[in-house]
Amino acid sequence: MASKKRNVIVGQSGGPTSxxxxxxAGVYKNAIERGFDKVYGMLHGVQGLxxxxxxDMSTQIHSDLDxxxxxxxxxxxxxxxxxxxxxxxxxxxxxxxxxxxxDKLEIDSFIYIGGNDSMDTIRKLSDYAIVKGHKQKFxxxxxxxxxxxxxxxxxxxxxxxxxxIAASTKEVIRDALGLTYKKEMITVxxxxxRNAGWLTGAAALAKTEECEGPDLIYLPEIAFDVDDFxxxxxxxxxxxxxxxxxxxxxxxxADGRYxxxxxxxxxxxxxxxHKQLQGTAAYLAGFLGAEIGCKTRSVEFSTLQRxxxxxASRVDIEEAFMVxxxxxxxxxxxxxxxxxxxxxxxxxxxxxxxxxxxxxxxANEEKLVPREWVNKxxxxxxxxxxDYVKPLIQGDYQPIMVNGLPRHLVLDMKKx
Amino acid sequence: MASKKRNVIVGQSGGPTSxxxxxxAGVYKNAIERGFDKVYGMLHGVQGLxxxxxxDMSTQIHSDLDxxxxxxxxxxxxxxxxxxxxxxxxxxxxxxxxxxxxDKLEIDSFIYIGGNDSMDTIRKLSDYAIVKGHKQKFxxxxxxxxxxxxxxxxxxxxxxxxxxIAASTKEVIRDALGLTYKKEMITVxxxxxRNAGWLTGAAALAKTEECEGPDLIYLPEIAFDVDDFxxxxxxxxxxxxxxxxxxxxxxxxADGRYxxxxxxxxxxxxxxxHKQLQGTAAYLAGFLGAEIGCKTRSVEFSTLQRxxxxxASRVDIEEAFMVxxxxxxxxxxxxxxxxxxxxxxxxxxxxxxxxxxxxxxxANEEKLVPREWVNKxxxxxxxxxxDYVKPLIQGDYQPIMVNGLPRHLVLDMKKx
Numbered sequence: 141m142a143s144k145k146r147n148v149i150v151g152q153s154g155g156p157t158s159x160x161x162x163x164x165a166g167v168y169k170n171a172i173e174r175g176f177d178k179v180y181g182m183l184h185g186v187q188g189l190x191x192x193x194x195x196d197m198s199t200q201i202h203s204d205l206d207x208x209x210x211x212x213x214x215x216x217x218x219x220x221x222x223x224x225x226x227x228x229x230x231x232x233x234x235x236x237x238x239x240x241x242x243d244k245l246e247i248d249s250f251i252y253i254g255g256n257d258s259m260d261t262i263r264k265l266s267d268y269a270i271v272k273g274h275k276q277k278f279x280x281x282x283x284x285x286x287x288x289x290x291x292x293x294x295x296x297x298x299x300x301x302x303x304x305i306a307a308s309t310k311e312v313i314r315d316a317l318g319l320t321y322k323k324e325m326i327t328v329x330x331x332x333x334r335n336a337g338w339l340t341g342a343a344a345l346a347k348t349e350e351c352e353g354p355d356l357i358y359l360p361e362i363a364f365d366v367d368d369f370x371x372x373x374x375x376x377x378x379x380x381x382x383x384x385x386x387x388x389x390x391x392x393x394a395d396g397r398y399x400x401x402x403x404x405x406x407x408x409x410x411x412x413x414h415k416q417l418q419g420t421a422a423y424l425a426g427f428l429g430a431e432i433g434c435k436t437r438s439v440e441f442s443t444l445q446r447x448x449x450x451x452a453s454r455v456d457i458e459e460a461f462m463v464x465x466x467x468x469x470x471x472x473x474x475x476x477x478x479x480x481x482x483x484x485x486x487x488x489x490x491x492x493x494x495x496x497x498x499x500x501x502x503a504n505e506e507k508l509v510p511r512e513w514v515n516k517x518x519x520x521x522x523x524x525x526x527d528y529v530k531p532l533i534q535g536d537y538q539p540i541m542v543n544g545l546p547r548h549l550v551l552d553m554k555k556x
Numbered sequence: 557m558a559s560k561k562r563n564v565i566v567g568q569s570g571g572p573t574s575x576x577x578x579x580x581a582g583v584y585k586n587a588i589e590r591g592f593d594k595v596y597g598m599l600h601g602v603q604g605l606x607x608x609x610x611x612d613m614s615t616q617i618h619s620d621l622d623x624x625x626x627x628x629x630x631x632x633x634x635x636x637x638x639x640x641x642x643x644x645x646x647x648x649x650x651x652x653x654x655x656x657x658x659d660k661l662e663i664d665s666f667i668y669i670g671g672n673d674s675m676d677t678i679r680k681l682s683d684y685a686i687v688k689g690h691k692q693k694f695x696x697x698x699x700x701x702x703x704x705x706x707x708x709x710x711x712x713x714x715x716x717x718x719x720x721i722a723a724s725t726k727e728v729i730r731d732a733l734g735l736t737y738k739k740e741m742i743t744v745x746x747x748x749x750r751n752a753g754w755l756t757g758a759a760a761l762a763k764t765e766e767c768e769g770p771d772l773i774y775l776p777e778i779a780f781d782v783d784d785f786x787x788x789x790x791x792x793x794x795x796x797x798x799x800x801x802x803x804x805x806x807x808x809x810a811d812g813r814y815x816x817x818x819x820x821x822x823x824x825x826x827x828x829x830h831k832q833l834q835g836t837a838a839y840l841a842g843f844l845g846a847e848i849g850c851k852t853r854s855v856e857f858s859t860l861q862r863x864x865x866x867x868a869s870r871v872d873i874e875e876a877f878m879v880x881x882x883x884x885x886x887x888x889x890x891x892x893x894x895x896x897x898x899x900x901x902x903x904x905x906x907x908x909x910x911x912x913x914x915x916x917x918x919a920n921e922e923k924l925v926p927r928e929w930v931n932k933x934x935x936x937x938x939x940x941x942x943d944y945v946k947p948l949i950q951g952d953y954q955p956i957m958v959n960g961l962p963r964h965l966v967l968d969m970k971k972x
Binding site: 152155156183184187213214215216217219220221303306307308310311312314315316317318321322327345346348349350351418419422437438439440442444446448449451453530533534535536538541542543544545546547548550 | 630637767964965
C-alpha cells in the first residue's frame with residue numbers, strides 16, 4: 141500500500157458561470173498544497189468521465205499566473221455536461237464503471253462543482269461508495285448564477301451575474317435618458333432565472349446616488365398580470381418619459397402560461413414554414429409599443445450575464461475559490477457525501493465562511509425569493525432584498541488584458 | 557466691446573456612444589484652459605436649444621475628478637436629439653431664433669458632437685452665419701459607433717463598441733464550448749450597423765492566441781443568401797460541435813428585403829392582435845434550429861454595445877477627448893464650418909492626430925466596409941480589416957467603482 145497514490149478528480153456540471161473556474165482553481169491549489177499527488181479534471185463532468193475523458197491538471201496549469209487567468213476565465217474550463225445519473229437500482233453498471241475508472245486513477249477525493257443535479261450526483265455516488273465499501277470521498281461545490289440552491293446563503297456565480305446586470309442596467313438607463321426629449325421610450329430588459337427571481341431583482345442595485353434604477357421589476361415568483369402591467373406603465377408615463385423595466389425570462393400568467401408564449405397566440409410560422417417564439421422582453425416591448433404607441437425596445441442580457449467575467453465581483457471570485465479549497469480540505473479530513481456551503485457571518489462588515497452540509501439535506505430543493513422581499517404590488521424588490529445582494533457584488537478582479545482584450549486560460553489537449 | 561464675453565456652447569446629437577462624453581470633457585477642459593469665459597451645454601442638442609434648454613457647465617463640473625467621471629459616463633451627458641435643421645430657404649425663422657439665443661449667450665464658438673446629421677447642422681449654421689454676417693464659428697466633432705463617417709480614419713465611439721463586441725464574443729465562445737459535448741449548438745450574435753459592417757466585422761478580433769473567434773461573419777454590405785448560409789453551417793458542423801456566427805442587424809437578401817423581415821412571412825399576430833417582428837439573430841437561430849434540428853440560441857448585443865463604458869478602449873476615450881479639444885482650438889484659431897477628423901499617422905506603433913476638414917466635403921456620405929476587406933465567400937473579414945481595427949481597441953480606462961458599480965457623472969438640474 142506504500143506506493144498507493146492519493147489523487148483528486150474534479151469536474152464541472154450544469155450551466156457555466158463567470159466564476160466556476162475560480163472554484164476549480166481553488167480545488168487545484170488546495171489539493172497541491174495539501175500534498176495530494178495528482179489532480180485530474182474530468183472533461184464534461186461525469187458524462188465525459190464515463191468515456192474516460194480526463195486531463196492531468198498539471199499539464200494545464202504551470203504557474204501562479206495560470207491560476208490567476210483561470211480565476212478570470214468564464215464558462216467551464218473542463219467543459220460541462222447536463223447529465224443526471226440514474227437511480228442506483230436502475231443501472232448499477234454505470235456506477236461500477238465510474239468506480240472502475242476512479243480506482244484505476246487512484247482517486248481519493250471526487251469533487252463536483254455544480255447545481256442541484258450535481259449535488260444529486262454526489263449523493264448517489266457517496267451512497268453507492270458506502271454500500272459497496274469503496275473508500276473514495278465525494279464532495280460537492282455549489283455554483284449557479286440563479287442562486288436557487290437551498291441551505292447555502294448564496295451560490296458562487298450569483299454575485300458576478302448580479303454585478304453585471306446592475307452595471308449594465310445603469311448603462312442602459314443612461315442610454316435611455318439621453319434619448320428621451322419630448323418623446324417617450326420604454327425599455328424592457330430580460331434577465332435569466334426561469335423560476336427564481338434573484339437575478340432579475342438584482343437590477344434594483346442599479347439604483348444608486350446618481351441613478352434612479354429601473355422603474356419596475358417583475359420576478360417569476362409572482363403571477364404576471366398583463367392589464368395591471370399596462371396600467372402601471374401608463375401611470376408612470378404621466379410622470380416621466382423614459383421607463384426601464386426588468387423582467388425575468390420566466391414570468392408567468394396566473395393560469396401558468398409563460399408570458400413569452402403569448403407571442404405564439406397567432407399563427408406564428410415564418411417564410412420557411414417554421415414555428416417561431418419570441419423572448420419575453422421582445423414580446424412585451426412589442427405589446428407596449430402597440431398598446432401605447434410610443435417607441436419601445438428590448439434588451440436581453442442572455443448568455444452575457446453568466447459569462448461576463450470582465451465584470452466579475454471580487455467577493456464572488458474569492459468565495460468561489462474558497463469553497464473549492466474547502467471541499468478539498470473537507471475530503472482530506474474525511475468528510476463524504478457533503479456539499480460545501482457559504483455561511484454569512486456578518487452583513488456589515490460583510491463576512492462569510494465555508495460550512496459543510498450533508499447532501500441528503502440539500503439535493504433538489506429550489507430556493508425562491510421570499511414573498512416578503514417583493515413589494516405588495518409585486519413590481520419591485522424590498523430593501524431587505526437589496527441589503528442581501530449588495531455585499532455580493534463588491535470589489536473587482538481586473539481582467540488580465542492582452543492586446544486590448546481579457547485573456548483566458550483554455551484547455552490545451554495537445555498537452556494532455 | 558470690452559465687456560463682451562467669449563463663450564462656447566456645446567451640444568450632443570444622434571445615437572449615444574460610450575465616449576461621446578469624453579469629447580464633451582475635451583471641449584470643456586480645452587475651452588477653460590484657453591480662457592473662454594463660459595461653456596454652455598445645450599440640453600438635447602439643437603432641439604433643446606430652440607427651447608432655450610441649456611446649462612452652464614461650471615455648475616456641473618467641479619473638479620478634475622468630475623472630468624474623469626464624465627470621460628467614463630456612457631450616453632449623452634447633455635441629452636441627445638435626432639433633429640435635422642430644415643434647409644435655410646425653407647425656414648429662416650428657425651435660424652434667426654438660434655442666432656438670437658447665441659447672441660444672447662454671447663457665444664463665440666458653437667461645437668456640435670455627432671454623426672452625419674450633426675455635420676449637416678454645422679454646415680447649415682456656418683453657411684447662414686456667413687451670409688448674415690454673424691461672427692460665431694461652428695465646428696463639428698465626429699462620433700458614432702457605426703464608424704460610417706467619411707474622411708476621418710475612424711470615429712470616436714467605434715473603438716469602444718468594437719472592444720466590447722470582441723470581448724463579449726470571446727466570452728460567448730467560451731460559454732458555448734463548455735456546453736457542447738456529444739451535441740451541437742449554434743450561437744447567432746446580432747451586432748449593430750444597419751448599413752455599415754464595421755462593428756459586425758469587429759467580432760473577428762475575438763480570434764486571439766487562445767480563442768478561435770467566430771466561425772462566420774455576415775456584413776450588411778454583402779447580399780445574404782439563406783441557402784449558402786445553411787450549407788456553410790452544415791459543412792462546419794461536420795468538423796466542430798459549437799458554431800458561433802456574427803451577423804449585422806442589417807443583413808439583406810439580394811432582393812433588398814431585410815433578413816429579419818422573413819420572420820414576418822407568416823401571419824404574425826400575437827394574442828392581443830398586434831403584429832410582431834423578430835430580430836435578425838433570433839430569426840436565424842430559429843431557422844437553423846428548425847432546419848438542422850440542433851440546439852440554437854441568439855445573443856443580441858443591443859444597447860449594451862454602445863453604452864458599455866465599463867469596457868471602453870483607452871485609445872478611443874483619449875481620441876474622443878482630443879477631438880473635443882481640437883474643435884475648441886480650431887474655433888479659437890478662427891476656423892468655421894469645419895469638422896475635426898482623426899488622421900492615422902502610423903499603424904505600428906499606432907499614432908493618430910486631429911485634422912480639420914470642411915464640412916461641405918463631409919456631410920451625408922456613408923463610409924462602408926470596402927469589398928476587398930471581406931473574403932471572397934462574403935462570410936469573414938480579411939487581415940486588412942483586422943489590422944485597421946486592432947489599434948482602436950487597445951488600452952483600458954478602469955471604471956471608477958463605488959459600492960461595486962461604475963460611477964457616472966450625471967446632469968443635476970438643481971444646480972443649473
